[in-house]
Amino acid sequence: MNEKELLVLNVLREFREFGFSDILKNVPFSREPAFRYLQSLTRQNIIKKRRIANLYLYSLNMENDETISIISFLNNRELNNSDYGPEIKKMVYEITDKNVLFIILMKKPEEKKGKKKNRRIDFVVVCSHNKKEISEKTQKMSKNLEYKTKIKIMGAVYLYEEFLDRIKEKPSYLRDLLKNHIVLFNAERFYLEIRKFLI
Structure with missing residues (x-):
């Protein structure tokens, strides 16, 4: 997992669903890499997405123990x-x-x-x-x-x-x-x- 993916996960640490544009406002990179990192995290099963009409919403996959380990690491780093x-x-x-x-x-x-x-x-x-x-x-x-x-x-x-x-x-x-x-x-x-x- 790279630092850019960790930045995306740090946004999702509010434990609610985010649209792509909301995530984009909170990360220091453009649309294309942001989309790539979201795709990668979804494939790894670290985050999940659901579709409402034409909108995808992203959130942490709390069923995955690896997700919990990563957000615990992010928490401790912030502390x-x-x-x-x-x-x-x-x-x-x-x-x-x-x-x-x-x-x-x-x-x-x-x-x-x-x-x-x-x-x-x-x-x-x-x-x-x-x-x-x-x-x-x-x-x-x-x-x-x-x-x-x-x-x-x-x-x-x-x-x-x-x-x-x-x-x-x-x-x-x-x-x-x-x-x-x-x-x-x-x-x-x-x-x-x-x-x-x-x-």
């Missing part, structure tokens, strides 16, 4: 290149124990208050046990991080079953979660867990 700095990595390290299954960061658009722009990020921590202890740790680390970075931090902690119930009861929650996210811990496990809701 390593992000500007969130060592403070967030320290927070993840402090929160993570054997009961934490995965941690997702949701990047929120800047809120403008007068002349001041406020940055905000949300954390979702999913655990198997010890929710109370992990919640207390998350709250403490969020306050420390907010003080040091001046970024508004919101955190939510769910038991695994609660997280799945929330997705089942409110499908828009998963769509919002995936819109502008980075998985901070255990990306491949996260994508494997949610794929049944995306197929």
Whole structure:
């Protein structure tokens, strides 16, 4: 897989269907190579396409384990290149124990208050046990991080079953979660867990 194909897949990491023109707006190359890369990814079964009238829509093929490995790689690369700095990595390290299954960061658009722009990020921590202890740790680390970075931090902690119930009861929650996210811990496990809701 070449870097240009990875750029196409990075666009599709919003986990929704894209038309060809939408993909073209988000990649740094022209129509012909973009079409070639889409054809190649479709043949490899990494992405799938469906036709509506004269329009083809493209999306990630979440039934393919190779797709999950690739998007996990793209996620981790974005995390390593992000500007969130060592403070967030320290927070993840402090929160993570054997009961934490995965941690997702949701990047929120800047809120403008007068002349001041406020940055905000949300954390979702999913655990198997010890929710109370992990919640207390998350709250403490969020306050420390907010003080040091001046970024508004919101955190939510769910038991695994609660997280799945929330997705089942409110499908828009998963769509919002995936819109502008980075998985901070255990990306491949996260994508494997949610794929049944995306197929």
